[in-house]
Structures are given as C-alpha cells and as structure tokens.
Amino acid sequence: MTEPPSVLPLQIMLILLLIKSGSSNNECGEWSCGSGQPPIRFPFKLIKGIKDECGYPGFCLYCTKKNETMLALSSVKLQVSYINYENHEIGLKDPENCLPHKFLQINDSLIHPYKFDDEAKTSKLSFFNCSSVEHQHLRNYEQSLSDSQDMISCPIYVSDLDDSVLSLDLTSCTKMFDIVTPVSAYGMQRNSLDLRWSEANCSQCKAKGKKCKWKNNRGDIECFDCKDKRKTIHVPKSFIYSAPG
Template sequence: MIASVLLLQRDSVLMKLSLMLILIGSGSTHNQCDGENLSCGPNQPLIRFPFQLVKEMKEPCSYPRLCLSCTEKNETMLLLPTIKLQVIDINYQRKGIFLTEPENCFSNKFMQIINFVQSYQFESLYYEPHNLSIFNCTSAGHRYLRYRADSYSQDLVSCPIFISDSLDSVLKLDLTSCTKMFDIPSPIGFTDGYPLYLKWFKPNCSECEAKGKRCKWKTNNDTEGDIECFECTRKRIHVSKSLIFATTGHIRDSYTFAF
C-alpha cells in the first residue's frame, strides 16, 4: 500500500515537471538549430541555410539572403524583389534548386530572373553563356505545344511568347507554327515548359560541413555574404532543487533536460 502511494506521488511529480518544462520550452527563443527540418508541407523541399523561411514580403529579405515562403496550398515559393517562383526541389549536396513559374510563363518574368541570377551569382546547368530564341506563338492554332502534355505545359493563349535555347530543335519543340522574333544572349540556358535548374556557389559551407558544423551569416545585416561555422547544440534547461520544491512540494535532485 505504501509503495503504491509513493509510486503515485512520483508520477504526480513527473507529470508536473513535464507540464512545467513544456511551458518553459514554448516561451523560449529559438536557437540556431530550430529550423533544420522546416518545410511547407508533405513532398515539399526542406528549408535550411542558405535559405530562410519568411512570411511573404512582410519580412525584409535582400542580398545575400534567399527567402522562401509557403502558400495556402503548402507550395514553396522563392521570393524575389518583384516576382515569385515556385520551388520544385532543392539539392543541398549539389547546391542546386529547381524552379518553375507558377503560371508556366517564364517569358513574362524573364528580365527579373536574369537580374536575380546575376545579382546572386547563380549559374545554370550549362556553364557557358547561351543564346535564347524568342518565339511569338499567337497564331499557333492550339493551346499547348504537342511535345508537352503535363503540368508544366505553357498555355499559348495566356502566354504566347515562348523562349527556348537556340540550340533546341524547332521541330522537336513543335514551334513550326510560331514566328521566331529574335535571339538574345543569356547567362542561363533554359526552355519554357521545363523547370529552371540553378546552382549556387556562394555561400559555400563545405569547410564547415567537413568539420561537422553548420553555417550561418556572420551578422544579421550582413550585405557581403560572409558566413561563419557554428556547432549545432541542443538547448538545455536546468531545473534547480528550489524550483522543483516550489512546484511539487518535494525536494529532489536537480535535473537537466535537453530539447
């Protein structure tokens, strides 16, 4: 009987301590490791350095920071100064990001994308500069090009200007009914209707990762893109004897809890 009473008292103490620690943890500030497994939802890319998750344009985000936000449909969006691009995937090992235009119309945002690539020193899958061909498909006679029949297909009615790599085959792309307008040089090579694949080289966290550490910006307002290494340690909350006594009415050894 006495053993049962002692057991109940011990369980009551542990329950009170657990509740107290939950309240302490929920009111504490986030540490550097809190955002290591963020994402916008199932089947969405993980969001970690050098990207940061923000609430639309309400939070400042300028070079060198790369800001992502979540839509109401749990889609991941890359926030640029004047446009948004949907993030399909992020390969942190290869430092690559796959992007698409939400309305499958890259031509409407072509110059903003080029400015972003040049400002943030991104590179496309092709390392050398490319020439892009610009087509007017207003008189194409059909809504979609026959070579594509998926969710990335460009709607030629709402977006009649089609961009392709100048090396791509007009026949293969089904552009024979479109009118070629001109060629332009571009630091990236891509074709409308396909995700845009870009690689970043800065910031480079390889040295930190080789030491088993993480990367972070040196300062919150750093505009040079300087980074530093840090060790990702779990938060620890130390509960003293006096706090345990005040909460439970019993004196126990002090505890340290990791979060």
C-alpha cells in the same frame, strides 16, 4: 450558476499558432513547407512571407497557402522543385507555367547569388510572340503534353535558333529576338530552371562543432551553437483561463 465555456481548446490553438509563427526563426532545425516539399536548412532560411526581413537576400524561402515552397528573385516569384545541398543546386519552376516570360525578367544581376546551372554551355534561343495564334496549344510534340504551356495565358514561346518554324507550328507567331544563354529551350518548354550557388565557407564553425547562419545581408557568416537551445513560447496572461472542473 452557469459556468463559463471552456477556453482550453482556444489556449491550445493559440500556443500552436505561436509555435508555428516562431519556428521560421529557429535555424537549428530543418524545415519544409509540407509533405513532398524540399527540406530547408542553411544557407536557406524559411520566412513567413515575401515581405518579411531576410538575412541574406536570395536565400530566403516562404510557403504559400497550398504548401508550395517559393523563392523570390527580385520581383520574379518562382516555385522550388528541389534543393540539392551536396551539389549546391536549386530547381525552379513558374507556378503560372509561363517560364519564358519570367526568364525575360531575369538577368545576371537579378539572379545573384546564383549562377545558371552550366554556364560553360550556351544555347542560341529564339523568342516568339504567339498572341495572334488564339488557341491553347501549338501543333508540336512539346505542346501536346498534358502539362505544356498555355499559349493563350502565356503567348511567349521559346525555341532553339535552328529549330524549324514550320515543324513547331510557329508560322502565325512573330519572332521577337534571338539571345545566347546557358539555359536550354527544352528546359523552359518543360517549365524547369536550374541554378547553382557558391558554397558558403562554414569550415571554422564546423571545426568548433557549431552551425552557420547569415550575419548580415552582405554574405558574412557567423557561428552559433544549437546545443540546449530551446524556444520559449510566451502566452499573454489575458489569454489564460481556468477550465471548469
């Protein structure tokens, strides 16, 4: 009599899959999307995908198939470069390397609950449409770097208001407008955007030896205890078989 094939590897894979899918809801631990990625803990929460329920919008992160850590600000998706929990800073970049275009979709209401890194300092910036240039890079220093913005796929260029159009090779570009903002042209040229968040008041929870988590999407906080908190994995009986001896 032919014995049924072993399904033990299938059981193991199923259990590992369930653990992985459930781990994003466990707020006792510290998580990350992979090696070299920033650690994720309160006030942030790791969710399975951009459409998943988020306890407090703005603080939910998700992982891509490439193990990149992503943050969604309204409809703008930005990659997380670093998180500094002590200084309440988060560093972002555009995975498509077109930050000037993404920046135009962000305003004060869309970046809530964040603020720009240094709102006390302002820069006067000029935005240019360089779609008529028709080559990959402009002839200036920033555009000569290996990771510089591709002007064909992303023809929106930003500079300081006082920069020379001639020295930046922008004579074939059309100026769109000027703005005053706490973000520097250099940061956007280097695909870097730094934001800050206000510290959540966890003092009462810490005094009780407990941790904080978001209670609702209005920013209210509740305490919870991580001691003796274990995750139970339920495997349907229909998936459990006896391996042949």
